[in-house]
Amino acid sequence: xxxxxxxxxxxxxxxxxxxxxxxxxxxxxxxxxxxxxxxxxxxxxxxxxxxxxxxxxxxxxxxxxxxxxxxxxxxxxxxxxxxxxxxxxxxxxxxxxxxxxxxxxxxxxxxxxxx
Numbered sequence: 001x002x003x004x005x006x007x008x009x010x011x012x013x014x015x016x017x018x019x020x021x022x023x024x025x026x027x028x029x030x031x032x033x034x035x036x037x038x039x040x041x042x043x044x045x046x047x048x049x050x051x052x053x054x055x056x057x058x059x060x061x062x063x064x065x066x067x068x069x070x071x072x073x074x075x076x077x078x079x080x081x082x083x084x085x086x087x088x089x090x091x092x093x094x095x096x097x098x099x100x101x102x103x104x105x106x107x108x109x110x111x112x113x114x115x
Contacts, residue, residue: 001055001112002038008083009034009059012076020060029098032063034076044111052113062096062103069093073104085110 009017016033023035038057043050059080061072077087086109094103 055110060105
């Protein structure tokens, strides 16, 4: 799942993609970047055997250009959906820890079946 997520996000923000909380507090923010978080919530069972997992998480797009906060999330949403992610709704604005940036969050789910 994580490889699919990073691959779907790679074409945005010149590859500036970070797991939530890993961007150093003292590092200057790039003009635009993406953070993501995820967790495996449930295992999927059939006939008393684990056959898959259900993941959920969030992708947050940050930019110093507010126009991009409006224009980029629909493109990111489409890329996630094309990669097999279930994007829940159209997202919502989120605050940034820096006044120079704004953010937009997209929640997702992903069902991963074992081979």
